[in-house]
Each structure stands twice: as C-alpha cells, then as structure tokens.
Amino acid sequence: MPAHRNVARAVNAVLDLAPRRGEVSLPRLVAAVSASRGRPIELTTARLPRGVCGQWRQYTDRDVFLIQHGLPAWDRTLAHELGHLVLGHDGIHVVEAAQEETEIASTELIRYMLHQRTGCLGPSGEDAEQEAEDFAALLIYRLGRLPSDRSSIIQVRLGEAFG
Numbered sequence: 001m002p003a004h005r006n007v008a009r010a011v012n013a014v015l016d017l018a019p020r021r022g023e024v025s026l027p028r029l030v031a032a033v034s035a036s037r038g039r040p041i042e043l044t045t046a047r048l049p050r051g052v053c054g055q056w057r058q059y060t061d062r063d064v065f066l067i068q069h070g071l072p073a074w075d076r077t078l079a080h081e082l083g084h085l086v087l088g089h090d091g092i093h094v095v096e097a098a099q100e101e102t103e104i105a106s107t108e109l110i111r112y113m114l115h116q117r118t119g120c121l122g123p124s125g126e127d128a129e130q131e132a133e134d135f136a137a138l139l140i141y142r143l144g145r146l147p148s149d150r151s152s153i154i155q156v157r158l159g160e161a162f163g
C-alpha cells in the first residue's frame, strides 16, 4: 500500500494517541485527536447534497464531521475527514463556499463557520483528496491489524458511534 511519507506519519501520530487499554475504534481515535488538540470534534449524520459522503465544518470553537445519513461505509468517510484534519487540509473559506453552494448560504452559518470541506473522492483526485483517501485506507488497515480485542472497527455500529 503505497502511501506518502507524510500520510504514514500522520497515521502513526493518530494511532499513538489511541487509548492504551480497551478497544480502539475510529470514533475513539477521533475523540483522542480532539483531546490532544484541545478542541472539540463532533460527529453527526446529516442529509448532505446527493453524492456527498462527508463534510468537515470548521467553526471558531470546534470542528464538526458530518457523515451522509445512511452511508454504508461511514467509517471510511470518517477516516477520510479525519485525514483532512490531521493533514492540515483547511477547507475553503465558507464565504467563498457560500458563493458556490447556495444551500449553506445562511448568514448564521457564515458567522460561526470558518471553513468547510465537502466531498467524496473526486474522479481525478485533487491532491488533498487523494491524501485523505490514502490516510483513510492506511488507518483502517492498521486498525484492522490491531489485536482483535483492541480493534472494534467492525463491531461499532453507526448508532452507537454517533450517540
């Protein structure tokens, strides 16, 4: 699995944050990243525009990962959005985004939201999208290779993960 060195390093850094005991699930890793940054990361499902798997919204005081409602491979999308965050791929400024996507052009959102990044992997793949995909693939692969009592990537259900 060829992943660029910075992607592999980012995956290692996230896995280093994993709790030393107990199961290591993706939502737990997200919580660990949040704690290490001292900034909340919220997970939620949403009815996003057609064809969109996930969205990362950066507010002044927190980050929010929105996962498309009913998405079967939500863990992959969550890992992808986490990749954008830890790799420092800031989304586009929401005012610019609002000019392109009228559905988020609410003044309330614009006031509190700094950046957003939306998308599934595009067909040709912008570099940042490819990096986030590589990050997600490697992170899920590494999680799957943890001792079975520590990896619960399969067992965690979406409902439990998102409370």
Ligand SMILES: [Zn+2]
Pocket: 080, 084, 117, 118, 119, 120, 121, 128, 129, 132
């Ligand atoms: Zn992306």
